[in-house]
Amino acid sequence: xxxxxGPGTGTPPLAGGxxxxxxxxxxxxxxxxxxxxxAEERGGPLPAGGPDPLTARVRAALGDVLPPHGTGDHEALxxxxxxxxxxxxxxxxxxxxxHLHCPxxxxxxxxxxxxxxxxxxxxxxxxxxxxxxxxxxxxxxxAAEFYDTPHAxxxxxxxxxxxxxxxxxxxxxxxxxxxxxxxxxxxHHSIPRAAWxxxxxxxxxxxxxxxxxxxxxxxxxxxxxxxxxxxTATAGTTDAGLVDPLHHxxxxxxxxxxxxxxxxxxxxxxxxxxxxRHKVAGLxxxxxxxxxxxxxxxxxxxxxxxxxxxxxxxAPLAHQADYLNAPDDTEAGLPDxxxxxxxxxxxxxxLKIAATLRSLGRDGLTHxxxxxxxxxxxxxxxxxxxxxxxxxxxxxxxxxxxxxxHADDTQVATLRRTLLHQGKAxxxxxxxxxxxxxxxxxxxxxxxxxxxxxxxxxxxxSTHR
Numbered sequence: 001x002x003x004x005x006g007p008g009t010g011t012p013p014l015a016g017g018x019x020x021x022x023x024x025x026x027x028x029x030x031x032x033x034x035x036x037x038x039a040e041e042r043g044g045p046l047p048a049g050g051p052d053p054l055t056a057r058v059r060a061a062l063g064d065v066l067p068p069h070g071t072g073d074h075e076a077l078x079x080x081x082x083x084x085x086x087x088x089x090x091x092x093x094x095x096x097x098x099h100l101h102c103p104x105x106x107x108x109x110x111x112x113x114x115x116x117x118x119x120x121x122x123x124x125x126x127x128x129x130x131x132x133x134x135x136x137x138x139x140x141x142x143a144a145e146f147y148d149t150p151h152a153x154x155x156x157x158x159x160x161x162x163x164x165x166x167x168x169x170x171x172x173x174x175x176x177x178x179x180x181x182x183x184x185x186x187x188h189h190s191i192p193r194a195a196w197x198x199x200x201x202x203x204x205x206x207x208x209x210x211x212x213x214x215x216x217x218x219x220x221x222x223x224x225x226x227x228x229x230x231x232t233a234t235a236g237t238t239d240a241g242l243v244d245p246l247h248h249x250x251x252x253x254x255x256x257x258x259x260x261x262x263x264x265x266x267x268x269x270x271x272x273x274x275x276x277r278h279k280v281a282g283l284x285x286x287x288x289x290x291x292x293x294x295x296x297x298x299x300x301x302x303x304x305x306x307x308x309x310x311x312x313x314x315a316p317l318a319h320q321a322d323y324l325n326a327p328d329d330t331e332a333g334l335p336d337x338x339x340x341x342x343x344x345x346x347x348x349x350x351l352k353i354a355a356t357l358r359s360l361g362r363d364g365l366t367h368x369x370x371x372x373x374x375x376x377x378x379x380x381x382x383x384x385x386x387x388x389x390x391x392x393x394x395x396x397x398x399x400x401x402x403x404x405x406h407a408d409d410t411q412v413a414t415l416r417r418t419l420l421h422q423g424k425a426x427x428x429x430x431x432x433x434x435x436x437x438x439x440x441x442x443x444x445x446x447x448x449x450x451x452x453x454x455x456x457x458x459x460x461x462s463t464h465r
Contacts, residue, residue, distance in 0.1 A: 012073070015117035024117065030077045038085025045096035046089040048423030054087050089426050094444050094451035095458070098428035100238060100266055100292075102443040104300040111355035112300050115348045122156075123344045124324040125335045131348035132335055138350040138357075142291070143307040146271060146283050153311035154291075155340055156349050157304035160265030161190040163290035166306045166317075166342070167261040168194040168230065170288060173316035174259070175228035182206060182221050183232040184213035184244060188263055191232050211240055211432065215248040222256040229258040235280045236266025239430040239439070240392070241399030243267055246282030260285065265292040265304070267397050273366040276373060279396060287313070293353055295443065296369055296398070303349050314339065368445045372398045376442045379452050386456065392437055401430065401437040404459070409436040415459070424458045 013023035047054050061083040070076070089096055092103035120128035122135060135156060143152035157163040168191070172179050181195045181203040192203040204225070206217050213233060222229065231253050233244040246262065253260040262283055268291040270276040271283055283289055293303040308314060318339040320327070325336045338344075357365070376395040383402045384391040392401035403412050412429070416438060419425040428439035440455070 016119065020117055024113075027073055027077060028113075030074045031081050034078050034081035035085050038082040038088070039090065041082070041086040042088065042090070042423070044423045045093035045426050046420065046423055047087050048421065050421040058083055058087060091444065092446070094447040095425040095455055097440045097442060097444070097455075098426045100295045100441055100443070102295055102298050103446075104294075105298045105356055105360075107359045108299050108352040108356045111352040115351050120348045121345045122337050122340065122348060123346065124337060128337075128348060131351065132337055134354055135340075135348065135350035136335075138354045139305065142305060142353075146268070146289055146291070146307050147309040148284065149309045151310045151312070152307065153314060154305045154307040155314065155317075156346075157306055157341075158302035158343075159294065159304040160188060160263060160290050160292050161193075162342075163265070163292075163304050163306040164188065164190045164232075164261075164263055165194040165197065167232075167288040167290065168198055168200070169342075170308075170313060170316055171230040171259050171261065172198055172200060175230075178228065180204065180225050180227075180229050181232060182218065182225065182229060182258075184208040184234060186211055186213065186237045186239070186242065186244075187232055187234055188238060188265070191263070211237065211242045213244045213249065215245060215252060218249060218252055222252055222258060227257060229256065230261060231258050232261045232263060233286075235262055235264035235268060235283065236397055238266065239399075240401055240432065241266060241395060241397035241441075243279055243396055246280065246285070250282055250285035259287045261288045261290075262286040263290045265290045266295050269293070269296045269365075269369060270373075270397070272362065273369050275366075275370050284309075293356075296372070297353070297356070297365075298368065298443075298445075299349075299352055299356065303353055317342065371445050372442050372447075375445075375447050375452070376400050376440075378449060379440060379442065379455075382452055382456055389456070389459065392432055398442040400440045400442070401432060402440070403435070403437050412436045412438060419458060425455055 014020055015024055061079055091101050120131035122128045122132055125132055139154040139156060140152065143154040146152070155166065157166065168181065177199060179200055181191065181200060183191045183203055183205060185205045186208040192205065195201070195203040204221065206213060206221055208214070218231065231249060233246055233249045235243045235246065250260055264280060264283055267280050268283065268289060270280045287308070289307040291305040291307060293299045293305070294301040297303060321338065325338050330336045376398040380391055380394050380400050383389045383400065388405050390403055390405045404415065407415065413436060416427050416429055419427060428441065430437055430439050
């Protein structure tokens with residue numbers, strides 16, 4: 001099937017309009033074939049050889065980045081998509097398990113294609129009529145999952161970093177520029193960075209020797225810190241997937257009249273599953289919540305949220321530009337979208353989220369969460385029983401820390417890089433208890449027990465070299 005030409009000689013076709021689907025269909029066949037051939041060439045979780053050989057292959061494939069004459073749609077897509085896939089660290093491979101980097105669901109990626117084809121921009125209603133309505137419905141529905149309040153609301157963000165920055169910005173607007181931010185040493189790096197970006201006093205990191213923020217340490221810090229204060233707690237640390245004692249922290253914040261923000265980018269969606277909800281009890285006590293759906297929500301990045309118990313808390317973000325939200329248009333009933341983000345042009349990321357929620361339903365999504373948590377427990381059990389591997393602790397979420405029993409830190413770091421260069425496995429690394437640990441983050445619901453055994457076999461082979 002040949003795509004219809006665009007209007008005018010030599011004008012390439014567009015993705016939208018009534019002719020867009022016919023133009024896209026043959027191109028999608030080329031893209032899908034190239035994704036397949038690239039993955040077959042790669043043959044594992046990432047390409048073997050390391051950075052230098054990969055860069056050389058990419059350079060050879062691309063050649064002249066801006067050639068004097070174009071090669072045509074199909075050749076360009078075939079070459080570039082194949083090169084991308086062959087050189088990818090593919091989270092859909094069960095042995096690609098280093099980071100909070102999920103394999104996106106096919107339904108979400110397909111919805112993202114529609115978003116790209118239509119290209120709505122959620123900075124004014126006349127650029128995104130249906131997309132803005134979808135976003136409003138999705139964000140309010142998801143916020144209501146965490147806050148049992150009549151006017152709970154959420155903003156779509158690019159992820160936890162942006163959501164945390166917005167949370168600190170809103171707190172600064174409530175309390176002024178002398179706001180002090182207290183956080184555990186386990187907090188995401190975006191918390192102290194946001195304080196710096198916003199011109200706040202340097203954030204104060206409290207020790208977390210056991211991996212979580214201890215209420216006694218927080219109590220002492222609150223007693224010694226003049227207000228106003230924002231405490232940030234974590235529900236799902238990036239290093240080990242640990243959850244701070246949220247209710248205890250919220251009690252202390254209430255007692256000392258401090259605001260509480262919870263970064264639940266990793267663990268927040270456990271609130272949806274009855275089996276694991278208790279692990280994140282207390283989320284609803286936060287003045288704001290960071291949630292990511294490109295972690296345990298299986299969305300293509302970006303897909304983050306900042307949730308609040310009342311939409312009035314978002315008022316400081318209000319902004320006016322005549323060409324986007326003229327006052328008379330707003331008074332006439334056109335939705336004002338500028339206060340929904342600090343970004344102007346932004347994609348309709350709520351569409352892929354909405355498609356996923358509708359496709360899977362509550363039970364389907366909670367099944368995926370429960371299953372990946374179970375996979376992490378299975379891996380931990382295998383490591384714990386292994387004579388040459390040491391488990392750090394049984395997992396709270398889906399992160400497992402471990403190391404070869406008799407290796408030193410240099411050997412652990414070398415083992416990780418060896419697996420990367422061989423293209424066999426992608427594992428993360430982190431420090432805990434004064435030692436370096438390997439990290440497996442189980443986010444792939446297609447991972448099997450056999451895949452876990454393969455990972456351990458690779459570790460055994462590399463350890464005994």
